[in-house]
Amino acid sequence: MFKTLKNTDIKNKRVVLRCDLNVPIKDGFILDDSKIKASLETINYLIDNNCKIIILSHLGKVKTPADKAKNSLEPVYNRLRELLKREIYFSRETRAVNLYMQVENMLPKDVLLLENTRFEDLNGNLESGCDPQLSMYWASLCDVFVMDAFGTSHRKHASTYGISKYVPSCIGFLVEKELIALDKFIINGKRPLTIVMGGAKIEDKISLIEKFLDKCDHLLLTGGIANTFLKVLNINVGASLYSKNPEILEKVKNILLNYREKIMLPLDVVVANTYDKNYIKYKRLNELDADDIIYDCGNKTIERYKSIIEESETIFVNGTMGRYEDLRFANGTKEFLNMLANSNKILVAGGGDSVSAINNFGFKDSFTYLSSGGGATLEYLTTNNLPGLEGIDEDDEVETLDL
Ligand code: ADP
Numbered sequence: 511m512f513k514t515l516k517n518t519d520i521k522n523k524r525v526v527l528r529c530d531l532n533v534p535i536k537d538g539f540i541l542d543d544s545k546i547k548a549s550l551e552t553i554n555y556l557i558d559n560n561c562k563i564i565i566l567s568h569l570g571k572v573k574t575p576a577d578k579a580k581n582s583l584e585p586v587y588n589r590l591r592e593l594l595k596r597e598i599y600f601s602r603e604t605r606a607v608n609l610y611m612q613v614e615n616m617l618p619k620d621v622l623l624l625e626n627t628r629f630e631d632l633n634g635n636l637e638s639g640c641d642p643q644l645s646m647y648w649a650s651l652c653d654v655f656v657m658d659a660f661g662t663s664h665r666k667h668a669s670t671y672g673i674s675k676y677v678p679s680c681i682g683f684l685v686e687k688e689l690i691a692l693d694k695f696i697i698n699g700k701r702p703l704t705i706v707m708g709g710a711k712i713e714d715k716i717s718l719i720e721k722f723l724d725k726c727d728h729l730l731l732t733g734g735i736a737n738t739f740l741k742v743l744n745i746n747v748g749a750s751l752y753s754k755n756p757e758i759l760e761k762v763k764n765i766l767l768n769y770r771e772k773i774m775l776p777l778d779v780v781v782a783n784t785y786d787k788n789y790i791k792y793k794r795l796n797e798l799d800a801d802d803i804i805y806d807c808g809n810k811t812i813e814r815y816k817s818i819i820e821e822s823e824t825i826f827v828n829g830t831m832g833r834y835e836d837l838r839f840a841n842g843t844k845e846f847l848n849m850l851a852n853s854n855k856i857l858v859a860g861g862g863d864s865v866s867a868i869n870n871f872g873f874k875d876s877f878t879y880l881s882s883g884g885g886a887t888l889e890y891l892t893t894n895n896l897p898g899l900e901g902i903d904e905d906d907e908v909e910t911l912d913l
């Protein structure tokens with residue numbers, strides 16, 4: 511059991527609020543603002559309680575200085591302002607003396623969003639590596655820490671678990687709601703449970719698959735994840751996205767060895783190629799050329815996956831069938847979601863792009879529950895634990911701040 515916002519004394523306090531504002535952004539435009547909207551209830555509650563609110567969030571991955579420009583939280587700041595219908599502040603710094611002063615000068619109900627916490631990864635993985643000094647610095651900005659970033663609660667980062675070690679902490683309304691829904695629909699939900707996994711975060715997702723296969727009945731693979739499995743099975747995937755990391759390939763080999771009967775792979779695909787940007791072609795999997803790039807799945811795959819959906823009671827979707835942002839390759843994702851929408855099963859989805867595709871293609875109302883976390887849900891299904899929340903419990907003991 512975790513300490514909840516309603517059971518925490520936050521009136522008139524300085525609060526650091528960790529949200530998951532990691533929305534899909536293309537060319538500076540937010541493709542789907544669900545995660546921002548999902549954070550509003552907690553933010554508004556803190557405003558109503560006269561708090562000074564400092565919001566932290568990550569956005570994408572920041573591995574090189576060039577990643578900073580495309581992963582700035584500025585578009586999120588603009589949208590958050592609109593949604594809150596009030597003036598809020600944005601700090602381009604994640605840690606600085608100026609920032610300390612800015613926080614000192616905040617008035618009750620003021621909201622300050624800091625720049626992407628993962629900018630700190632450029633100085634030696636400080637955020638993702640849960641650096642104690644960085645954790646303490648952020649903790650020193652507040653009296654109470656509210657953890658509401660469900661989507662990143664499967665990781666121990668400085669801005670999540672790190673802060674919660676040093677100041678009184680609780681979970682926010684979104685994390686509370688997610689845990690209740692996932693207990694109901696996924697952990698204690700109806701079986702058979704089928705997991706549909708696609709998308710592009712190949713290495714993260716393959717490491718998860720290894721762990722959750724015992725807990726599900728079927729796994730339907732598409733997107734970049736499927737390509738790596740096809741490759742290991744010696745099927746030519748041309749110039750498609752797949753993992754070349756020997757450790758990951760070894761994991762896939764073992765997964766196939768131990769769980770082959772639970773796993774289904776695509777039969778047909780839609781490809782682009784490396785030299786002609788107008789080229790687009792439907793192909794069976796045995797017809798691929800060396801410069802073909804798989805960007806979508808075909809109708810035979812969807813037909814095949816339909817037979818498993820019909821046998822299942824609960825379906826969890828994480829990742830898209832293809833490159834849904836490009837409408838030429840969105841058909842597989844649309845058709846698959848349409849097939850699910852007509853299935854009358856318990857449908858749950860998690861992950862920024864998965865939820866964005868469901869919203870944008872008009873399938874929101876067919877889903878039983880849309881979660882803000884894909885990886886977090888699967889981690890929770892596997893271990894019944896979320897490492898990012900381990901610093902928050904009912905007693906909530908904290909270590910002394912030592913800056
Ligand atoms: P989520 O955000 O729901 O966890 P991911 O980010 O893992 O999902 O997957 C969605 C992303 O995967 C999209 O950006 C989509 O364009 C990309 N994608 C899907 N299929 C492919 C593919 N075959 N090749 C390259 N990218 C793909």
Ligand code: MG
Nearest residue numbers: 861862863864
């Ligand atoms: Mg994504």
